[in-house]
Amino acid sequence: MEEIKQKYIYDYPHPAVATDCVIFGFDGEQLQVLLIERGIEPFMGCWAFPGGFLRMDESADECAQRELREETGLKVEHIEQFHSFSAVGRDPRERVISIAYFALVKIAEVKGGDDARRAQWFNIEDVPQLAFDHDLILRKALVCLKEKIHFEPIGFDLLPEIFKMSELQKLYEAILEVKFDRRNFYKKMNALEILIPIEERNPNAASRNPIKYRFNKVKYYELKRKGFRLEF
Amino acid sequence: MEEIKQKYIYDYPHPAVATDCVIFGFDGEQLQVLLIERGIEPFMGCWAFPGGFLRMDESADECAQRELREETGLKVEHIEQFHSFSAVGRDPRERVISIAYFALVKIAEVKGGDDARRAQWFNIEDVPQLAFDHDLILRKALVCLKEKIHFEPIGFDLLPEIFKMSELQKLYEAILEVKFDRRNFYKKMNALEILIPIEERNPNAASRNPIKYRFNKVKYYELKRKGFRLEF
DNA sequence: AATAATTTGCGTAATTTTTACACATTTATT
DNA sequence: AATAAATGTGTAAAAATTACGCAAATTATT
Numbered sequence: 001m002e003e004i005k006q007k008y009i010y011d012y013p014h015p016a017v018a019t020d021c022v023i024f025g026f027d028g029e030q031l032q033v034l035l036i037e038r039g040i041e042p043f044m045g046c047w048a049f050p051g052g053f054l055r056m057d058e059s060a061d062e063c064a065q066r067e068l069r070e071e072t073g074l075k076v077e078h079i080e081q082f083h084s085f086s087a088v089g090r091d092p093r094e095r096v097i098s099i100a101y102f103a104l105v106k107i108a109e110v111k112g113g114d115d116a117r118r119a120q121w122f123n124i125e126d127v128p129q130l131a132f133d134h135d136l137i138l139r140k141a142l143v144c145l146k147e148k149i150h151f152e153p154i155g156f157d158l159l160p161e162i163f164k165m166s167e168l169q170k171l172y173e174a175i176l177e178v179k180f181d182r183r184n185f186y187k188k189m190n191a192l193e194i195l196i197p198i199e200e201r202n203p204n205a206a207s208r209n210p211i212k213y214r215f216n217k218v219k220y221y222e223l224k225r226k227g228f229r230l231e232f
Numbered sequence: 233m234e235e236i237k238q239k240y241i242y243d244y245p246h247p248a249v250a251t252d253c254v255i256f257g258f259d260g261e262q263l264q265v266l267l268i269e270r271g272i273e274p275f276m277g278c279w280a281f282p283g284g285f286l287r288m289d290e291s292a293d294e295c296a297q298r299e300l301r302e303e304t305g306l307k308v309e310h311i312e313q314f315h316s317f318s319a320v321g322r323d324p325r326e327r328v329i330s331i332a333y334f335a336l337v338k339i340a341e342v343k344g345g346d347d348a349r350r351a352q353w354f355n356i357e358d359v360p361q362l363a364f365d366h367d368l369i370l371r372k373a374l375v376c377l378k379e380k381i382h383f384e385p386i387g388f389d390l391l392p393e394i395f396k397m398s399e400l401q402k403l404y405e406a407i408l409e410v411k412f413d414r415r416n417f418y419k420k421m422n423a424l425e426i427l428i429p430i431e432e433r434n435p436n437a438a439s440r441n442p443i444k445y446r447f448n449k450v451k452y453y454e455l456k457r458k459g460f461r462l463e464f
Numbered sequence: 465a466a467t468a469a470t471t472t473g474c475g476t477a478a479t480t481t482t483t484a485c486a487c488a489t490t491t492a493t494t
Numbered sequence: 495a496a497t498a499a500a501t502g503t504g505t506a507a508a509a510a511t512t513a514c515g516c517a518a519a520t521t522a523t524t
Contacts, residue, residue, distance in 0.1 A: 005243065007241050007242070007243065008241065008242045008243070008244065008245045008246065009239050009240065009241050009242075010239065010240045010241075010242075010246070010248075011237065011239065011240070012240065012248075012285065013240045013288045014240065014242070014246035014247065014248055014249070015246065015249050015286065015288065016242075016244075016246055017246070017247050017249060017318075017329050053244065054247065054318070054329075056245045056247065056320075056327055057320060058320070059318045059319055059320060060316060060318035060329070061318075081315065081316060083313065084292060084313060084316045084331050086249075086286070086291045086292035086293075086331070087291055088288075088289060088290070088291060095288050097249050097286075097292070097329070097331075099316050099318070099329075147379075147383070151379070164472095165472085165473095166471080166472080181512075181513070181514085182471090182472085183472095183473085183474080183475090183513090183514080184511075184512065184513080186472090186473075186474090187474095187511095188510095188511090208470075208471050208472050208473090208518075208519040208520045208521085209471095209472090209519070209520070210471075210472055210473085210519095211472085211473080396500095396501095397501085397502095398500075398501080413483075413484070413485085414500090414501085415484090415485085415501095415502085415503085415504090416482075416483065416484080418501090418502075418503090419482095419503095420482090440489070440490040440491050440492090440499080440500050440501050440502090441490070441491070441500095441501090442490095442500075442501055442502085443501085443502080
C-alpha cells in the first residue's frame with residue numbers, strides 16, 4: 001500500500017526558509033560554540049549549527065527556539081536574530097534562505113542535556129570546518145556579538161548566577177579580544193551599579209576568598225528605562 | 233488559446249521570500265523616508281517601502297537593489313540588511329518572509345528619478361500608516377540606524393558631497409534625537425580627521441561664509457584598518 | 465613553621481576627554 | 495552705522511580614563 005504524499009504547488013518558485021542557531025558559552029577562559037554533527041546528507045558527519053526548516057505556523061524566532069530544543073535539548077529564554085544568509089548556492093539540495101540567530105547560555109546547563117546526542121561544545125579557536133556556509137555565519141555572529149556587548153549586558157547570560165569579578169573580566173576579554181587593567185575593570189564595573197555583592201564565600205577558593213557577585217537585572221532595566229547606556 | 237502556466241511543486245510548504253528597503257534621506261532639517269504608493273491589492277493605495285519577491289537566481293542583497301531600482305529608479309552603492317520579519321499573518325495573500333534593508337541617500341539624487349512615479353519622500357514625523365507590518369519595520373530601522381551611526385560614518389551618505397559643519401551637526405542631531413554644543417561638535421569632528429576643508433566659498437551665503445567640508449573616505453578606511461573606532 | 469606566590473580589595477596621582485562657556489569675525493539686514 | 499545671525503577659535507573647570515602602589519587573605523612551597 002503506497003502512502004499518498006501531499007504536494008505543495010505555487011505559481012512562482014519559492015525558496016525554503018530555515019533558521020540556524022549560534023549558541024555561545026564560556027568555560028571560564030575562552031568562548032565556546034555549540035555544534036551538532038550532521039547525521040544525514042548533505043555534509044553528513046560534518047559539524048554545523050543546530051537549526052532547521054521553518055514551519056508555516058511559526059515565526060522565525062519560534063522556529064529557532066524549537067529547532068534548538070529538538071536538536072540539543074536546550075531551552076533558552078532569549079534568542080536574537082542577527083543576519084539572514086541567502087547566497088544562491090549555499091545549500092546543494094535546493095534554494096534555502098537561512099535566518100541566523102545567536103544566544104548566550106550558561107555552559108553547565110547544557111552539559112546534562114538529554115537530547116544532546118550529537119551536540120558538543122567547541123572552543124572558539126578549535127572550531128572545525130563547518131557544513132554549508134556556517135563558517136561565514138560564525139564569523140558574522142562573532143562580529144555581532146562584539147558589537148552587542150557594547151550596548152547590552154549579554155555577558156551575564158554566559159556566567160553562572162554567582163561569579164567573581166575576575167571571571168566577568170575574563171569573559172569580557174575573551175569576547176572583545178582585549179586586556180583590561182584588573183583594578184580599573186573592578187572600578188568601572190562597580191560604578192555601573194548593576195552588580196549585587198554576595199555575602200557567602202567559598203571555603204575552597206584557589207586563593208584569597210573573593211567577593212562574589214550576582215547580576216542585578218532589575219536595576220539594569222530600571223537604569224535602561226531612564227536612558228542609561230552601557231558603553232563598555 | 234489558453235496560456236500554459238508552469239507550476240512549482242514541493243514536498244513541503246514553502247513561504248515566499250521578499251525584500252523591503254527603508255531608504256533614508258535628509259532635507260537639512262529632518263530625516264526623510266522614501267515610500268511608494270501601492271498600485272495593487274492588498275493595501276492598494278497605501279504607502280509602503282519599495283521591495284518585492286526574491287528571484288531564484290539572486291541573493292537577497294541583489295533583490296533589494298533590483299527592486300529599489302525598479303520601483304524608484306534609485307541606484308544605491310551600499311544597502312544594508314538589518315532584520316527579517318516573519319510573523320505568520322504579516323501578508324494576507326500567503327506566508328511571506330521579508331528581509332529588510334536600509335540605505336542612506338542624498339535626497340537630491342532621487343528627486344529627478346524617472347521610474348519614481350509613485351515614490352515620494354516623507355518627513356519621518358509625518359509618515360502615514362503603512363501597508364503590511366511596515367510600521368514595525370520602520371521602527372526597527374530607526375533603532376538600527378541610531379546604533380549604526382555610533383560605529384560608522386553612514387551620515388555622510390545623506391549629505392551632499394560638500395557640506396557645512398552645521399549641516400553635519402543637524403544631521404547627527406536628527407538621527408540621534410539629541411542636541412550638541414556647536415563648538416564642541418566642531419572640535420570633536422575635526423579631531424576625527426576624516427573631514428577635508430574645501431577652499432571654495434559660496435558668495436551667496438545667508439550669513440558669514442563658512443568653511444565647507446568633504447568626507448575623507450580614503451582617510452576613514454585607512455584609520456578603520458588600523459583599528460580606529462568612530463564612537464560618536 | 466616559615467617563606468614565597470597568587471589573587472584580591474582599595475587607593476591615588478597623572479593624563480586625557482568632555483563640558484560649558486567667552487569672545488571676536490564675517491556677512492546680511494535694517 | 496547699527497543690529498542680528500552664523501561662524502571660528504580658545505580656555506578653564508569637571509569628569510573620566512589610565513597607570514600604577516600597596517597591603518591583606520589565602521594557598522603552595524620549602
